[in-house]
Amino acid sequence: MSDNHQPDPAQATPAAEPGSTTESPSPVDPLVQAQAELATLQAKSAELADQYLRAKAEAENARRRAEEEIAKTRRFAVESFAEGMLPVVDSLETGLAIKEATPEQIREGAEATLRQLLAALERNKVLAINPAAGTRFDPHQHQAISVVPSEQEANTVVTVLQKGYLIAERVLRPALVTVSAPK
Numbered sequence: 001m002s003d004n005h006q007p008d009p010a011q012a013t014p015a016a017e018p019g020s021t022t023e024s025p026s027p028v029d030p031l032v033q034a035q036a037e038l039a040t041l042q043a044k045s046a047e048l049a050d051q052y053l054r055a056k057a058e059a060e061n062a063r064r065r066a067e068e069e070i071a072k073t074r075r076f077a078v079e080s081f082a083e084g085m086l087p088v089v090d091s092l093e094t095g096l097a098i099k100e101a102t103p104e105q106i107r108e109g110a111e112a113t114l115r116q117l118l119a120a121l122e123r124n125k126v127l128a129i130n131p132a133a134g135t136r137f138d139p140h141q142h143q144a145i146s147v148v149p150s151e152q153e154a155n156t157v158v159t160v161l162q163k164g165y166l167i168a169e170r171v172l173r174p175a176l177v178t179v180s181a182p183k
Helices: 030-097 103-123
Strands: 126-129 142-148 157-162 164-167 170-173 175-180
Touching: 030 103, 103 126, 142 157
Parallel strands: 142 175
Antiparallel strands: 126 164, 157 175, 164 170
16 A cells, blocks of 8 residues: 555644734623723713703693693684674664663664674674573573473473573573473
């Protein structure tokens, strides 16, 4: 046999050059890595804190604007109502200025002024609750003052003693009514 033996390349180890290391690259220093992570987290924290403060300021501004809008709405609603009442005041003052008015003139003036007043209330969504006799009693809009014997069906309105009023579908004052008693 021959001594021609070739070395296995997998088993061969290269010769190390002077000054070089054969180890894998050294791991990053844990302190440097922790400091880098801390800096990243601090930057993220500062960014989130800034976003929070901006969102909080925006929410506060939106709340303030909403409150101002509500205040304006209330102020102008009263202004609109008062504007509707001014012709009524003018009519009453004009009627009172006439010293020699006859009872018929006073009555005509009062009726005209009442029409003005009712029209102004209606424009401002104040509507009368004036149920007709025989209407079913509604405790949400009527207040029963008494129960009276009647030929009508039980729990129906017999008479209206005082009209009630709604403002934008909410009861401002219920109608005062007498109601028929059960038979």
